[in-house]
Amino acid sequence: MDSTQLKIIETAAVIIGFVLLLIVTAKLVDKTVNNSLVKKARGKIIKKAINLINLSVCFIIILIIWGVDQSELAVFVGSVVTVLGIAMFAQWSILSNITSSIIIFFNHPVKLDDTITILDKDYETEGRVSDIGVFFVILKTKEGEQITIPSNIFIQKMIKKKVDD
Incomplete structure (x- = not known):
């Protein structure tokens, strides 16, 4: 050969x-x-x-x-x-968001339809996760508002997840 x-x-x-x-x-x-x-x-x-x-x-x-x-x-x-x-x-922020969305996809405990509270020292945000996209996580509040959070910011925040018993 x-x-x-x-x-x-x-x-x-x-x-x-x-x-x-x-x-x-x-x-x-x-x-x-x-x-x-x-x-x-x-x-x-x-x-x-x-x-x-x-x-x-x-x-x-x-x-x-x-x-x-x-x-x-x-x-x-x-x-x-x-x-x-x-x-x-x-375009570092775009790359950061894409990388963060991959981490959220494989490793983050928050999934679609979870009710969460994002703990921030100035302003707490509570809502239901309605979408997890490549660049943003979208929350829907009780008042019907939509809040979009960049994936790289979402992954950095402390999150309290409501657990159904």
Whole structure:
């Protein structure tokens, strides 16, 4: 077996592994969406972000298989990350909100339809969580008002959750 055939087999194995990883992560996100009463559209966004990361890793592995020098690859990846970092620096709050929404999605105890009180030293806010989006958490108060809280602020606040007995 010559080296080209070996590279083709290794590339096929990486692509098969990538497809299997896509299936596993999709099922994991779907299971999390179903268990946490989060909107399905939110799960789609999380899937896209995870798929983008997986695709990038798969692409880098394939480049290494086909003989791209690792030092050249590291310089290329470092340059791309630097340019993206500089380009997105002005948008740090958007990135912060997206990261916070991912944390809320997977790890926060507050779910849809929970009644919560956001404890703030100046102003307490009480309401029912009506939506958890990528950028905002939306509360509906007893008076029927809608309050939108940026995800990065929501994750920083102390929250009292009403527990049904």
